[in-house]
Amino acid sequence: MKKYVVRCLDCGEIHSSHSLNCKNGDDALLRTDYSTKQLYPADLPGIWRYRDWLPVHDIIEEGSGRTITYRSEGFAAKYGLEDLWIAFNGYWPERDARMMTCTFKDLESFPTMQLIRELNEERIMVVASAGNTARAFAHTCTITGQPLLLVVPGASAHRLWTTHGQNPSVCLVTVDGDYFDAISLAGKIASREGFVNEGGAKNIARRDGMATVMLDATLAMDTLPDHYFQAVGSGTGGISAWEASMRLVGDGRFGSKLPVLHLGQNHPCAPLYSLRSGTDAVDKSCPEGMYDDVLYNRKPLYAIKGGVKDALDGTGGLMYAISNDEATYSQSLFERTEGIDINPAAAVAVAALVQAVEEGNVWHEDRIVLNITGGGQKRLMQDHPVRLIEPSAGVSADDPDAEDRILKIVEEFFGVRL
Numbered sequence: 001m002k003k004y005v006v007r008c009l010d011c012g013e014i015h016s017s018h019s020l021n022c023k024n025g026d027d028a029l030l031r032t033d034y035s036t037k038q039l040y041p042a043d044l045p046g047i048w049r050y051r052d053w054l055p056v057h058d059i060i061e062e063g064s065g066r067t068i069t070y071r072s073e074g075f076a077a078k079y080g081l082e083d084l085w086i087a088f089n090g091y092w093p094e095r096d097a098r099m100m101t102c103t104f105k106d107l108e109s110f111p112t113m114q115l116i117r118e119l120n121e122e123r124i125m126v127v128a129s130a131g132n133t134a135r136a137f138a139h140t141c142t143i144t145g146q147p148l149l150l151v152v153p154g155a156s157a158h159r160l161w162t163t164h165g166q167n168p169s170v171c172l173v174t175v176d177g178d179y180f181d182a183i184s185l186a187g188k189i190a191s192r193e194g195f196v197n198e199g200g201a202k203n204i205a206r207r208d209g210m211a212t213v214m215l216d217a218t219l220a221m222d223t224l225p226d227h228y229f230q231a232v233g234s235g236t237g238g239i240s241a242w243e244a245s246m247r248l249v250g251d252g253r254f255g256s257k258l259p260v261l262h263l264g265q266n267h268p269c270a271p272l273y274s275l276r277s278g279t280d281a282v283d284k285s286c287p288e289g290m291y292d293d294v295l296y297n298r299k300p301l302y303a304i305k306g307g308v309k310d311a312l313d314g315t316g317g318l319m320y321a322i323s324n325d326e327a328t329y330s331q332s333l334f335e336r337t338e339g340i341d342i343n344p345a346a347a348v349a350v351a352a353l354v355q356a357v358e359e360g361n362v363w364h365e366d367r368i369v370l371n372i373t374g375g376g377q378k379r380l381m382q383d384h385p386v387r388l389i390e391p392s393a394g395v396s397a398d399d400p401d402a403e404d405r406i407l408k409i410v411e412e413f414f415g416v417r418l
């Protein structure tokens with residue numbers, strides 16, 4: 001029997017494992033259907049512990065990071081929460097958390113690259129990102145040697161640090177423009193011969209990798225939680241948590257009620273909050289002035305079948321709009337009470353939990369999972385020397401020849417003809 005099939009959520013037709021869209025043109029996500037319906041963790045390092053529900057057969061040994069779920073004491077006590085669990089994604093050796101790029105994007109990049117390897121993909125993968133995704137893919141490709149083209153807005157280049165030395169498989173091009181200029185350029189390149197697009201939220205390997213946050217939390221607690229909190233940009237993590245919950249309900253041992261999704265965005269740059277509430281919560285200046293611009297995505301997968309809307313509807317979920325002041329306050333309170341630095345995006349989730357407590361959306365005795373999507377970067381830099389990845393070149397978004405220029409840069413970098 002096959003380990004899994006990939007199915008369109010609309011027409012139900014089976015697709016190949018690297019498909020991103022329904023071949024019949026349905027506006028729907030594809031989803032993995034695993035033949036194993038019960039989750040038994042494997043005796044493997046890191047995320048590979050959940051290999052049964054990852055769309056891969058083999059593992060990348062060094063990709064050893066995974067979510068670490070533990071019960072909160074300090075922060076929980078501040079708000080009288082009796083059953084709060086932290087799903088920590090990042091670096092915190094005292095708790096055996098070893099995600100070397102310090103965010104849960106590592107959970108996406110390793111299964112994505114492993115799937116690519118198993119498909120004998122030789123084309124160059126293209127990733128456009130405002131930072132954390134690019135850092136995670138660069139890390140993975142340094143380990144696997146898979147060729148990678150990163151297209152990153154110049155203003156985000158400071159996020160591209162690495163614990164590795166100079167790397168012949170990662171070509172970094174900075175774009176003088178915003179994230180959307182970078183995405184649009186990367187999209188044009190990816191559609192050319194010789195390149196493959198990683199696909200974002202539409203990629204089953206990315207979603208199933210992120211879904212391991214819920215798997216880890218549920219195994220640690222021995223039941224599904226009542227509530228799940230996360231800060232979102234594209235919403236991929238929210239969709240993944242919902243998909244994992246449905247698989248865990250199907251397992252039969254962890255409860256039958258889907259956890260309520262509580263998803264936070266940063267006001268006034270909160271497109272998903274806008275779509276949900278029907279209010280206009282997106283300022284013209286966005287993403288300028290955001291607490292963390294990784295939470296800004298102008299085209300999140302909201303209305304598509306199986307997207308954020310369905311995930312919220314299916315769980316009775318709620319969206320939150322968090323101000324910078326709320327995020328600042330929550331970040332420092334969390335860091336003080338839990339004893340680890342967290343990524344600014346994660347602080348938005350903490351603040352959403354605070355709002356939920358204040359508004360009575362959760363009860364003190366409820367079992368709650370708070371996804372700390374990134375943390376321990378300061379902690380990591382105490383232990384490991386890091387350096388910035390050197391851009392191979394920069395292009396201007398206004399340059400009509402930008403695409404051709406990038407192709408030349410790539411040909412030179414990898415010594416290939418495209």
Ligand SMILES: *Cc1c(COP(=O)(O)O)cnc(C)c1O
Binds near residue numbers: 236295374
């Ligand atoms: C990407 C990212 C998010 C948002 O994740 P999505 O589920 O893709 O919207 C939150 N926090 C951190 C640290 C991130 O890097």
